[in-house]
Amino acid sequence: MSTPKIAARGHADLERVIRELERRFGSGVVYRLTQARPKAGAIALSTGSLGLDYVTGIGGVPRGRITELYGPPSCGKTSIAYHLLANAQMEGGMAAFVDLAQIMDGEAMTAVGVKLDQLLVAVPLNSLEALEIAEILARSRALDAIVLAAPAKPPGGGRIHSYLFEALPKLNTALKGSPSAMVFVNELGSPFNPLPFYASMRIALAPLRALLAPGGELYALSTQARVAKNKLGVIGGIAQIVIRANGGLYREAELLDLAIAHGLIELTSLGPAYLGTPLGKSRGQALAYLGQSPALAGQLEAQLREQLCKSATS
Amino acid sequence: MQIGYVLIEHFAVALERRRHPELDGNPVVIGGHSYERKMVYDASAEAVANGVRTGLPLRQAQQLCPNAVFLPPDLACYQETNETFLATLERFSPAVVPDALGSAYFDARGLERMLRVKGQSGVAGRILDAVERYLGLSACIGLAPTRFAASVAARLSRPGVPLAVGDAAALLCDLPLEYLPGDAELYERLHLLGLSTIGQFVRLPPGELMEQFGPAGVMAYALARGHGELPLAPRVQPAALWQIQEFEPPLRDGATLAQAISRMSAVLAAQLQQRYQACQTVILRLMFGGKEIVALERTAQLKEPAIEAKAIAALAVRLGERLCLERVDELLTLEIVEAELAVTGLIGQGGTQPGLFDAQRQRRAAVERAAAEVERRFGKRLKRAEPAPPTSAATASPFVLRDWSTP
Numbered sequence: 001m002s003t004p005k006i007a008a009r010g011h012a013d014l015e016r017v018i019r020e021l022e023r024r025f026g027s028g029v030v031y032r033l034t035q036a037r038p039k040a041g042a043i044a045l046s047t048g049s050l051g052l053d054y055v056t057g058i059g060g061v062p063r064g065r066i067t068e069l070y071g072p073p074s075c076g077k078t079s080i081a082y083h084l085l086a087n088a089q090m091e092g093g094m095a096a097f098v099d100l101a102q103i104m105d106g107e108a109m110t111a112v113g114v115k116l117d118q119l120l121v122a123v124p125l126n127s128l129e130a131l132e133i134a135e136i137l138a139r140s141r142a143l144d145a146i147v148l149a150a151p152a153k154p155p156g157g158g159r160i161h162s163y164l165f166e167a168l169p170k171l172n173t174a175l176k177g178s179p180s181a182m183v184f185v186n187e188l189g190s191p192f193n194p195l196p197f198y199a200s201m202r203i204a205l206a207p208l209r210a211l212l213a214p215g216g217e218l219y220a221l222s223t224q225a226r227v228a229k230n231k232l233g234v235i236g237g238i239a240q241i242v243i244r245a246n247g248g249l250y251r252e253a254e255l256l257d258l259a260i261a262h263g264l265i266e267l268t269s270l271g272p273a274y275l276g277t278p279l280g281k282s283r284g285q286a287l288a289y290l291g292q293s294p295a296l297a298g299q300l301e302a303q304l305r306e307q308l309c310k311s312a313t314s
Numbered sequence: 315m316q317i318g319y320v321l322i323e324h325f326a327v328a329l330e331r332r333r334h335p336e337l338d339g340n341p342v343v344i345g346g347h348s349y350e351r352k353m354v355y356d357a358s359a360e361a362v363a364n365g366v367r368t369g370l371p372l373r374q375a376q377q378l379c380p381n382a383v384f385l386p387p388d389l390a391c392y393q394e395t396n397e398t399f400l401a402t403l404e405r406f407s408p409a410v411v412p413d414a415l416g417s418a419y420f421d422a423r424g425l426e427r428m429l430r431v432k433g434q435s436g437v438a439g440r441i442l443d444a445v446e447r448y449l450g451l452s453a454c455i456g457l458a459p460t461r462f463a464a465s466v467a468a469r470l471s472r473p474g475v476p477l478a479v480g481d482a483a484a485l486l487c488d489l490p491l492e493y494l495p496g497d498a499e500l501y502e503r504l505h506l507l508g509l510s511t512i513g514q515f516v517r518l519p520p521g522e523l524m525e526q527f528g529p530a531g532v533m534a535y536a537l538a539r540g541h542g543e544l545p546l547a548p549r550v551q552p553a554a555l556w557q558i559q560e561f562e563p564p565l566r567d568g569a570t571l572a573q574a575i576s577r578m579s580a581v582l583a584a585q586l587q588q589r590y591q592a593c594q595t596v597i598l599r600l601m602f603g604g605k606e607i608v609a610l611e612r613t614a615q616l617k618e619p620a621i622e623a624k625a626i627a628a629l630a631v632r633l634g635e636r637l638c639l640e641r642v643d644e645l646l647t648l649e650i651v652e653a654e655l656a657v658t659g660l661i662g663q664g665g666t667q668p669g670l671f672d673a674q675r676q677r678r679a680a681v682e683r684a685a686a687e688v689e690r691r692f693g694k695r696l697k698r699a700e701p702a703p704p705t706s707a708a709t710a711s712p713f714v715l716r717d718w719s720t721p
Contacts, residue, residue: 123697
């Protein structure tokens with residue numbers, strides 16, 4: 001018997017065994033690592049990026065758990081954190097920003113939709129205070145998002161790690177069962193940083209390239225987000241995000257790219273077209289059209305989310 | 315080395331000095347004014363050097379130390395600060411056993427690994443830091459294999475400098491007998507026998523000790539040899555919280571009683587919040603004066619576990635009205651001399667059921683409680699960003715941070 005035939009028979013046997021296991025023990029008892037397997041009951045807070053929500057497998061960062069956003073400076077960590085705060089408030093909830101790194105930018109927050117009068121801003125003096133304030137806020141079980149912005153070199157020097165070893169288990173206990181998504185925004189951590197052990201999800205961000213306008217000025221930054229750890233779904237998922245220079249995710253660009261990739265927008269000789277309607281002759285025109293037509297963009301996003309959800313659970 | 319002992323020397327005096335820094339360096343005697351017929355509750359080291367000791371009549375204390383400052387004791391403050399002190403230790407060790415006010419034993423096993431510090435002195439250093447930060451007081455710490463040796467090590471150490479002892483017998487053998495628990499008679503008789511150190515004492519035959527000194531001598535002997543100590547067990551949290559209010563002259567109307575109940579409810583709610591607990595039952599006990607003092611008590615269940623003063627007060631006021639009506643029906647007069655409000659059925663706050671229609675208001679209240687706790691522990695660290703007023707041209711940012719608690 002030739003090798004391809006043996007391989008095909010092996011695959012068929014494997015499929016049969018999987019079907020038998022699922023019949024006896026329920027669907028999802030065995031799964032491939034390439035399949036997203038969202039943990040039952042996991043509730044997520046949207047990051048604001050459709051692609052990043054998709055690759056996390058659960059639709060965003062998990063509530064009641066710790067998530068770490070890390071990467072080099074100017075890769076979009078803070079912008080995503082601001083979007084998380086805005087999304088938490090959009091659903092009628094409250095959010096807190098523990099500003100240990102002293103990076104709060106009211107204008108950028110307002111630009112992405114954060115309601116500043118509803119946002120608790122904590123200004124701790126040192127790392128220990130920041131962690132304890134985060135724990136107290138998590139215990140209230142009333143906040144939807146708590147973002148802790150940690151500086152590259154925290155005040156207190158190397159002792160931050162011993163504080164983290166002490167504080168993170170308590171923080172995890174306080175978060176358990178609460179609606180708060182706890183997000184640490186970190187520079188590239190040192191090898192002794194204990195956060196990776198306690199975080200349920202880690203998202204590594206890396207800048208890809210700067211996007212320049214025809215005039216040569218910088219208008220956006222293309223960033224790659226990789227799910228480096230995920231206790232609730234698969235790891236390794238990669239999403240490309242575009243962040244505007246004046247803050248905030250370039251949602252139209254992401255929407256257009258994903259819609260083209262999933263066949264919702266066709267590339268015709270007249271340019272990209274959605275349901276037979278041409279969006280413009282070029283990519284730039286299509287982006288402008290989506291930006292000016294929020295109803296159309298909303299419809300496209302809903303359709304895309306539905307399709308992504310189907311492909312995640314299939 | 316497994317047991318630690320934290321001691322804040324002259325706890326009451328330290329608290330009064332924290333409140334009145336101008337008392338630093340002056341001899342302080344706490345117990346009341348020097349003309350009162352009361353006893354000394356606590357005295358500073360300067361007063362102790364002049365012969366003042368706890369339990370001495372205040373008039374005698376004034377004769378011994380005429381330039382001392384005499385203060386009445388604020389027992390509620392001491393008790394409350396002691397609770398904060400114990401809660402601070404419980405952040406580090408699961409087994410904390412309270413001793414006198416301002417002193418406690420704790421289980422130090424495994425803390426090095428948990429806190430990621432080197433050596434027992436590192437553990438002690440972290441605890442001293444925390445006591446200093448949360449209470450603003452300097453403490454002494456002793457670490458030793460037994461409780462007694464740990465307490466002696468703490469007394470021998472200086473504030474802020476921990477003393478860790480590996481061999482309890484080596485520490486105790488050269489110390490004078492007065493470190494052993496016992497009365498003056500025991501020490502005197504031992505001195506008459508020619509004994510002056512604990513090392514000489516432990517070499518006595520135990521059988522003869524029992525005959526000569528009875529159980530007190532045997533207990534001192536066991537402690538000196540490191541025997542007969544109870545294991546450290548976590549302190550049991552009280553199953554109820556209560557507040558008592560006395561009325562002088564007696565209350566004669568329900569409105570003032572309702573105000574007193576609201577005040578007591580606020581204190582109880584704050585205590586519940588500190589313990590992250592909610593209560594299920596409210597008990598109100600009123601003592602009525604008149605020809606004879608009668609105590610009446612009523613208990614009621616809350617519809618759902620509560621942590622808010624408003625919910626506790628509403629139920630307690632209804633109980634109070636019912637008790638007052640019963641009393642008026644019976645005697646046609648109302649004289650309330652004392653009210654006691656207690657909450658029981660304490661459970662974790664996670665057990666509270668969010669309301670169906672006012673969930674948003676409850677969440678807002680929970681955030682405000684958390685903000686109040688942050689402010690109580692760290693000061694005004696929570697802010698709210700607001701657009702900068704147009705007049706402040708000097709500010710580069712169009713937003714300014716204002717305190718969260720500022721309306």
